[in-house]
Amino acid sequence: SRKLIVAGAQLGPIARDEDRASAVARLCALMRRAHARGAELVVFPELALTTFFPRWWMEDPAEIDAWFETEMPNAAVAPLFALARELGIGFHLGYAERTPEGRRFNTAILVDASGEILSKYRKIHLPGHFDDQPWRPFQHLEKKYFEKGDLGWPVVDGFGGRMGICICNDRRWPETWRVLGLGGAELVVLGYNTPLHYPPAPEHDHLQHFHNELSVQAGCYQNGLWAVAVAKAGMEEGSELIGGSVIVAPTGEIVAKAQTVGDEVISAEIDLDRCAEIRANIFDFKAHREPGDYGAITAK
Numbered sequence: 001s002r003k004l005i006v007a008g009a010q011l012g013p014i015a016r017d018e019d020r021a022s023a024v025a026r027l028c029a030l031m032r033r034a035h036a037r038g039a040e041l042v043v044f045p046e047l048a049l050t051t052f053f054p055r056w057w058m059e060d061p062a063e064i065d066a067w068f069e070t071e072m073p074n075a076a077v078a079p080l081f082a083l084a085r086e087l088g089i090g091f092h093l094g095y096a097e098r099t100p101e102g103r104r105f106n107t108a109i110l111v112d113a114s115g116e117i118l119s120k121y122r123k124i125h126l127p128g129h130f131d132d133q134p135w136r137p138f139q140h141l142e143k144k145y146f147e148k149g150d151l152g153w154p155v156v157d158g159f160g161g162r163m164g165i166c167i168c169n170d171r172r173w174p175e176t177w178r179v180l181g182l183g184g185a186e187l188v189v190l191g192y193n194t195p196l197h198y199p200p201a202p203e204h205d206h207l208q209h210f211h212n213e214l215s216v217q218a219g220c221y222q223n224g225l226w227a228v229a230v231a232k233a234g235m236e237e238g239s240e241l242i243g244g245s246v247i248v249a250p251t252g253e254i255v256a257k258a259q260t261v262g263d264e265v266i267s268a269e270i271d272l273d274r275c276a277e278i279r280a281n282i283f284d285f286k287a288h289r290e291p292g293d294y295g296a297i298t299a300k
């Protein structure tokens, strides 16, 4: 068996005026709690250093750039990297990335127990809209503030297995999970900021938790892999974000789930060898997959 203890560190709301130092102090406190449970890896949410700023229409480039990191690691997150090294724990962190060329991405990294960045992913499925829609109680302007990711869905060796990353809206798309599964991923880590209220179709608001679990559980089962899916949750600047962070087994079963919408650690001992329960049986890709009949999926 290949057992490891993994943790998800759900975050409660981050206020608009909460600075990086305060957010990083919260991440460090959660990392200590995860480590106390024996975790070798702790997963933080999408855009974990700031409030979910794409809810606001902004035009001033300086105001927009203030939400972005131009280096990783940088001075603000140095305490998190130092604590990870001190404790010998790896982590996943989502943040807004601005490249030296001025390109902007919704990014996540996977960092090993020595503080080295093992993998980096830039979000591919960007939800929401480009244009100002002031009728909404809050907007969802990821298409305005971020470019589509250009790194594919990398799968790398780490934590005794094969590790993949996706981000928030990606989890709703079966293609995300299948590409990660085809890359051999055994554990997928992801963060999300999911508003409870969806202004264009409010009749689906009561299904937000169901759709979160449905997506992650299906992704795990249909590809025979583990996932740690972690929310930024709670009432953030007038937008209520769902919690419900979960750890899901390759069978699709939930093995740990958050109970609150605040800062909370969930954890589980997982065995990466359990991927074979599914991958050597019903979803044995080599034996049963029929890619010759899937052309419509990649046609434009």
Ligand code: CDT
Pocket: 046, 127, 128, 140, 167, 168, 169, 170, 172, 192, 193, 194, 195, 198
């Ligand atoms: N952050 C993120 O991707 N949130 C989306 C909200 C979709 S509604 C515009 C999600 O899929 O949860």
